[in-house]
């Protein structure tokens with residue numbers, strides 16, 4: 001199955017010049033969802049995973065499915081002021097301005113082997129910040145996997161040193 005058939009391209013969303021990769025057609029198709037979830041599992045192979053970390057909000061869809069399949073815990077990394085318990089934060093640079101992500105302190109135990117999942121790797125800021133949060137709590141990032149990588153935005157360079165795997169690539 002060609003999963004790209006289920007990715008809808010929306011020009012000039014959310015702002016002029018951006019071609020938004022809309023995954024909702026994929027989410028709307030149980031056949032494509034199952035195919036994508038199984039293909040992501042193949043990327044992980046038989047590596048032992050204790051926790052799957054997904055980034056708000058589109059990372060949550062598949063990260064929680066993967067956690068279930070891997071018999072691992074699911075951990076949300078959230079935008080500011082959403083998590084209720086003790087947490088740590090990281091603020092990272094965007095093209096213009098900054099963004100912040102948070103994780104509960106008790107979500108990862110020292111030595112946990114962690115799979116980081118998000119739908120899209122673009123500039124890599126979100127994924128790099130997430131890996132840093134995991135590592136601050138003593139976790140080991142075993143793999144970062146994505147539905148798609150937008151190659152021209154060089155996220156893979158920013159994640160230099162991490163194992164990066166993806167189902168789809170776009171230029």
Ligand SMILES: O=P(O)(O)OC[C@H]1O[C@H](OP(=O)(O)OP(=O)(O)O)[C@H](O)[C@@H]1O
Pocket residue numbers: 055056057058059118119120121122123124125126127155
């Ligand atoms: O590699 P980066 O340049 O950091 O971009 C990738 C991030 O951007 C999108 O999230 P977005 O902030 O649009 O939020 P959403 O998932 O809530 O839609 C996407 O889901 C990734 O999390």
Ligand SMILES: Nc1ncnc2[nH]cnc12
Pocket residue numbers: 018019020021022120122123150
């Ligand atoms: N072009 C894009 N489409 C969908 N999600 C994104 N996240 C960052 N860039 C994106």
